[in-house]
Amino acid sequence: MERDRLASLAGFFASDAALSSGTLVILGEEAAHHARVRRLEIGDAVYVADGAGRQGHGTIVGLSKKQIEISVAAVAEVPRPPRVHLLVPVADRDRMLWCAEKCTELGATSWCAVMWQRSRSVSPRGEGDAFRQRMRARMQSALIQAHAPWLPEMFDGEPAVDRAIEGLTDDGTRIVLDAAGEPIGRARFTAPVTIAVGPEGGLEPDELQALRDARFRPVSLGANVLRFETAAVAALAIVRSAFGTSLETIHG
Secondary structure, X not given: OOHHHHOOOEEEEOOOOOOOOOOEEEEXXXXXXXXXXXXXXXXXXXXXXXXXXXEEEEEEEEEOOOOEEEEEEEEEEOOOOOOEEEEEEOOEHHHHHHHHHHHHHOOOOEEEEEOOHHHHHOOOEOOOHHHHHHHHHHHHHHHHHHOOOEOOEEOXXXXXXXXXXXXXXXXXXXXXXXEEEEEHHHOOOOOOEEXXXXXXXXXXXXXXXXXXXXXXXXXXXXXXXXOHHHHHHXXXXXXXXXXXXXXXXXXX
């Protein structure tokens, strides 16, 4: 099953379903509402994904106000690309949501919102369980729109930098975006890559030192001062491009 074959189909996120050929996927009221908005009917072909590398297509066999039933015809498994983790700032809610969408489209492996010292002055800022649920829904929507195979893992809570560093389990390349660092275009990346993005106004000296002590290398995206969401998306795109990852499918 080729990815471009899915492009014209209405899509649905099915994280709780065991996607495999010949199975029946039953989704709830939100998916049923989406189907009505798209004016879908029984017999229409649709796309389903679980955010864990499985993508499928099938046919609507049942539709009501409360649920939609999809008979899955075929499923493909997409290998996970090289891992790229993000440490992003707790910041303005809308800008965090936008950043989460774009980083999902670009294939971020994980997302950890860090409460940098300057994050505490932001209002209204994106934090708490309700906001994380909203962000997760936005990521799911972006995954379906982009026909991306893997949903980023999202860490609970908004840790300070020391706790965020303690939570890192992967080695590989660690970079922190810093105007004084070497140009990112000169950097060489070994997967997994962890990208730390500071808040508006920059990192405090002790935060930058903590990252340096944890083997984060400062890199620069150029002379312009970028908003955090622009910087995160640009850095992720550069790293993904450097890997040249192909998203070919393995048939399941």
